[in-house]
């Protein structure tokens with residue numbers, strides 16, 4: 403059930419805007435729009451899930467600027483650096499998921515976020531910006547979209563935040579989502595919003611780096627309204643575990659390719 407939220411200000415694209423993204427100047431303006439705010443009613447319907455593996459150094463950056471009244475669940479994915487302790491000290495709820503994997507952590511957070519109507523996923527490495535929360539969550543809170551994916555526009559990326567090969571891979575994967583599932587996204591970004599009941603019904607299977615791609619593919623295939631919102635992307639705090647290292651990048655790419663192939667071969671009915 404959707405309850406209209408009069409208190410939220412939308413700064414992202416309107417529904418159906420996925421193909422008409424803002425100009426660079428507009429995008430900059432939107433991301434810097436500190437006037438955008440989630441009212442208390444909207445904030446109370448959200449839960450932000452932050453998967454975290456050894457992010458003790460990054461969490462103080464990642465949680466700085468958290469809007470008041472927004473519930474945050476940090477999923478400690480078997481960290482050895484005191485990530486859970488740091489998250490708790492910063493006021494987050496902490497859930498422990500010993501099974502490693504980005505998707506495993508996101509799934510554990512989604513399950514733990516019982517009572518929340520809308521989930522927002524946000525990396526715990528300080529790359530993403532709380533100022534973009536209204537643009538990402540707003541359309542889902544208002545019932546205008548089923549899944550909003552934050553598009554890390556080039557104009558909004560800090561130099562060095564996204565290595566060129568990751569940008570190319572994301573563009574190719576997003577194009578594949580369009581071909582296989584009819585979605586119109588340009589980035590397989592980690593910042594996203596979806597209703598919790600919708601997510602649980604999608605039946606995502608991947609528990610690694612294929613999770614974000616599988617979410618878009620399944621949502622598209624189920625006929626859900628998938629839109630994008632422009633979001634900023636900064637150089638991560640703490641140490642790079644994937645994009646700055648060859649072998650983890652190869653593994654993540656292989657995982658996503660496996661998800662694409664499995665989706666292309668899957669003839670079972672869509673779940674929603």
Ligand SMILES: Nc1nc2c(ncn2[C@@H]2O[C@H](COP(=O)(O)OP(=O)(O)OP(=O)(O)O)[C@@H](O)[C@H]2O)c(=O)[nH]1
Nearest residue numbers: 453454455479502503504525526642643644645646
């Ligand atoms: N790599 C990795 N990250 C995990 C895992 N579980 C949770 N995470 C968290 O998932 C988020 C995204 O992972 P990142 O390591 O930032 O991956 P990335 O953004 O592709 O690459 P880098 O920022 O260069 O490391 C971060 O908040 C991680 O701490 C896991 O098993 N592996």
Ligand SMILES: [Mg+2]
Nearest residue numbers: 525527529638
């Ligand atoms: Mg990262």
